[in-house]
Amino acid sequence: MRDFTNIKMGNEKFKLKFELVPDSCWYSNLRSILSKKEWDYIRHDAYDRANGKCMICNRKVSRLEAHEVWQYDEKTCTQILVDVVAVCNSCHQVIHIGRTSLTGNMERAEDWYMKVNNCSYAKMKEELGKATADHQRRNKVSEWKLDLSFLERYIK
Ligand SMILES: [Zn+2]
Numbered sequence: 001m002r003d004f005t006n007i008k009m010g011n012e013k014f015k016l017k018f019e020l021v022p023d024s025c026w027y028s029n030l031r032s033i034l035s036k037k038e039w040d041y042i043r044h045d046a047y048d049r050a051n052g053k054c055m056i057c058n059r060k061v062s063r064l065e066a067h068e069v070w071q072y073d074e075k076t077c078t079q080i081l082v083d084v085v086a087v088c089n090s091c092h093q094v095i096h097i098g099r100t101s102l103t104g105n106m107e108r109a110e111d112w113y114m115k116v117n118n119c120s121y122a123k124m125k126e127e128l129g130k131a132t133a134d135h136q137r138r139n140k141v142s143e144w145k146l147d148l149s150f151l152e153r154y155i156k
Helices: 036-050 089-095 097-102 106-117 121-138 149-154
Strands: 065-073 078-087 145-147
Touching: 036 065, 036 078, 036 149, 065 089, 078 089, 078 149, 089 097, 089 106, 097 106, 097 121, 106 121
Parallel strands: 078 145
Antiparallel strands: 065 078
């Protein structure tokens, strides 16, 4: 059993979180590691579980997107895949706030974060500050090991 005690999960009160992947993570998305067939299998499994609703905001949407959830064990410098979820585009834009800020959709993403988490502007900014600090600290790790043991559940 993996020891999760030294892994920070962000603010557990909030269902929608800012998740900034460290720049030094070579494998920030599964589709670049897996074959198309394997990735399709995993993402469609997430879509099936979602049943047409975003797994974060619970909204019924016509199009879902697959999102890989990573955790970072900073003691062992390991990025760990912990889930693949199906989310709506609005939630996905919030999760990848770093990328979203580059496309000028920052304000909309911040509004969506506050709405889904039912929190104030100040609280949202505080969480964004924490996520950015985590990101900068994790960027100092020159090489992350990869833990994909999550994928074992798909092997029959
Ligand atoms: Zn959503």
